Amino acid sequence: MTAAAAPAVTALTVRVPFHVVRPSRRIELRPGRAPAPAPDANVPRVARLMALAHHYQRLLDGGEVVDYADLARISGVTRARVSQIMDLSLLAPDIQEEILSLTGFRGREPMTEHDLRPIAATLDWRAQWEAWTVLKVDSLRWTNPNRSPI
Template sequence: MMQVKRTVQIDVGTRGRRRRSEREQAAVPSGRIPRVSRLMALAIKFDGLITTGIITDRSELARLAHVTQPRMTQIMNLLHLAPDIQEQLLFLPRVTNGRDPITEKMLRPVAAEVSWFEQRKKWTAMKITSQTAHRR
């Protein structure tokens, strides 16, 4: 009987950071993703975890995320926004310096509005206000 030896190669990478080529560096956008965009994405993810039954309720979710229950409610209230506003939040431009022009706290009165039509009016007004204030 003949034995066959097999060789397996595994690429484990390098231990340290390697330098990126100029082309790779140019592909990385500058600035950071706005906090409210990350919170909107988290709210969507958390809602999916609850819907699928992986997490039983918001209390468990708050405990796992190491935040208070009221804070978890504030984050999850972003789901009350009209779908088009949620989409705009997810794709806000990156912040290159200074503070975020739109915060979760600014969105609370918009999310509290039941009518999507009224939400859109408040959202538009808030965007205009934040853009003019951010330029100063």
């Protein structure tokens, strides 16, 4: 009798996607792919508030909320704050577009929502544009005195 031949050993490769997480001092492996990186933190607050005003308007237009009081309850802010945010939508479309495209500021932001309130309160878009240009030039000069304002 001859001894039976040993079965051939085959390699088995298993691929399991995982990512490393450090919730505290220890390192954890979690299943699945790593989440997408957080959006750029350098988007100015005024641009985020402008986007929020557009979102609020979509909620109102779609009938998902009835009024500013509903928006305030959902957002956890006062009705007055919702009004201040929504007033940004009174700015001329060109100004809104420029605000939404602001990026890349380090440190203190060059302009605030409070700076835009008097501009939004102006009904004439041409007058808004003139005030916006002055604010923009002053803000850029303030953030970087060596930078060309426009």
